[in-house]
Amino acid sequence: MGEKLFTRGKIAGLSLKNRVIRAGCFEGMCQGGQVTDALIDHHRRVARGGVAMTTVAYCSVSHDGRAFEHELWMRDEITVALKKMTDTIHAEGAAASIQLGHSGFFTSRSVIGKRPLGASAKWCTFTMSYCGEMTEADIGEKVQDFVNAAVLAKESGFDAVEIHSGHGYLLSQFLSPWTNKRKDGFGGNLENRMRFPVMVIEAVRRSLGRDYPILVKMNQTDGMPGGITLTDAVVIAKAYEKAGASALIPSAGFTSKVPFLMLRGNLPVKEMSNNQKKLVNRIGLKLFGRFMVPEHQYESMFLFEGAKKIREAVGIPVIYIGGVESKTDMTKALDSGFDFVQIGRATLQDPDFVKKIESGEITQTKCDHCNRCVAAMDAGGVYCVSNERGFLKV
Numbered sequence: 001m002g003e004k005l006f007t008r009g010k011i012a013g014l015s016l017k018n019r020v021i022r023a024g025c026f027e028g029m030c031q032g033g034q035v036t037d038a039l040i041d042h043h044r045r046v047a048r049g050g051v052a053m054t055t056v057a058y059c060s061v062s063h064d065g066r067a068f069e070h071e072l073w074m075r076d077e078i079t080v081a082l083k084k085m086t087d088t089i090h091a092e093g094a095a096a097s098i099q100l101g102h103s104g105f106f107t108s109r110s111v112i113g114k115r116p117l118g119a120s121a122k123w124c125t126f127t128m129s130y131c132g133e134m135t136e137a138d139i140g141e142k143v144q145d146f147v148n149a150a151v152l153a154k155e156s157g158f159d160a161v162e163i164h165s166g167h168g169y170l171l172s173q174f175l176s177p178w179t180n181k182r183k184d185g186f187g188g189n190l191e192n193r194m195r196f197p198v199m200v201i202e203a204v205r206r207s208l209g210r211d212y213p214i215l216v217k218m219n220q221t222d223g224m225p226g227g228i229t230l231t232d233a234v235v236i237a238k239a240y241e242k243a244g245a246s247a248l249i250p251s252a253g254f255t256s257k258v259p260f261l262m263l264r265g266n267l268p269v270k271e272m273s274n275n276q277k278k279l280v281n282r283i284g285l286k287l288f289g290r291f292m293v294p295e296h297q298y299e300s301m302f303l304f305e306g307a308k309k310i311r312e313a314v315g316i317p318v319i320y321i322g323g324v325e326s327k328t329d330m331t332k333a334l335d336s337g338f339d340f341v342q343i344g345r346a347t348l349q350d351p352d353f354v355k356k357i358e359s360g361e362i363t364q365t366k367c368d369h370c371n372r373c374v375a376a377m378d379a380g381g382v383y384c385v386s387n388e389r390g391f392l393k394v
């Protein structure tokens with residue numbers, strides 16, 4: 001037991017040095033949509049810490065897919081800086097992946113300079129705005145945006161791309177009946193609701209070639225009434241495999257409705273409200289945060305049972321994510337047929353987490369899932385707040 005953890009593994013044509021990948025954790029370090037030195041240093045540090053591959057978190061495929069001013073969007077002008085980042089990661093002995101997505105109905109009007117568009121017209125409490133419904137021409141344009149972004153990522157030296165089809169982002173908004181009320185061929189039954197995400201994966205596969213790794217992060221459940229269920233997710237997983245996905249990452253949750261389902265643990269309401277620019281939002285979140293944002297109890301490996309159902313449904317590698325906090329957890333996932341694990345908070349708390357597990361220096365993370373790192377990412381850049389306050393010693 002446990003032999004697999006520090007052996008090489010493959011995703012499509014990519015051979016990775018071990019079975020641990022840093023999960024996409026929004027860094028909040030792309031002020032003005034730029035690749036900053038802070039972002040590069042962050043991933044240098046993660047890569048040095050022993051993961052086989054690090055994931056640059058949410059990069060919008062287009063300017064109109066951003067929810068925050070400090071979010072990256074893919075374009076020609078940043079490829080030189082991205083190449084510097086992938087070179088830096090490679091020099092530390094790790095591979096580099098980038099998460100590509102679009103925020104759809106929860107994009108910020110003030111950031112994108114126009115009305116947000118989603119699967120259907122809908123009010124979004126998260127942004128306090130009303131979005132319009134995408135036309136078929138808009139959908140075609142977004143498919144092309146995903147293709148262009150993936151091609152630029154490959155040209156910038158990324159070893160893999162991760163398409164975001166979970167967490168209530170645009171592709172997830174099409175899958176979910178909660179956000180998709182369309183009457184055309186992109187709405188209604190699950191086959192129709194999958195059409196756009198499947199088109200994206202097929203088109204990206206055609207443009208990147210047969211062996212290039214395309215990871216897809218998806219939901220095993222949206223986690224609210226009217227959202228997709230595990231039964232839907234099994235069908236979606238099979239369709240994604242057929243469309244050309246190289247590996248699946250079954251997560252959960254819907255950013256605009258149940259954002260902490262993917263994380264579990266403490267709700268950092270006070271810290272999140274302090275980050276709000278508008279006074280009314282600050283007060284609103286402070287007063288009603290606990291009612292607006294549901295809390296979910298943390299346990300290690302909290303997405304394991306659902307992920308196993310996805311594992312059984314497909315032949316491509318499945319990457320376990322959610323509450324991996326020890327060598328025992330990693331071994332449990334790998335021994336249960338998962339090919340890799342993705343880890344978020346344990347590597348934020350200690351970037352050397354994987355190296356220390358490998359050397360035997362530690363067996364368990366010190367992360368206490370206070371989730372204040374989530375608030376930190378919107379207040380200048382993600383870091384482990386507990387470490388800074390001296391609660392935890394790295």
Ligand SMILES: Cc1cc2nc3c(=O)[nH]c(=O)nc-3n(C[C@H](O)[C@H](O)[C@H](O)COP(=O)(O)O)c2cc1C
Pocket residue numbers: 023024025026027057058099164167217251262263321322323324342343344345346373374377382
């Ligand atoms: C600070 C922070 C930022 C995150 N940002 C993203 C993101 O940009 N994209 C994403 O898919 N998931 C994001 N996540 C979720 C993680 O990828 C992962 O699904 C979650 O943290 C559970 O894994 P863990 O228990 O190993 O932390 C974020 C998590 C944290 C803690």
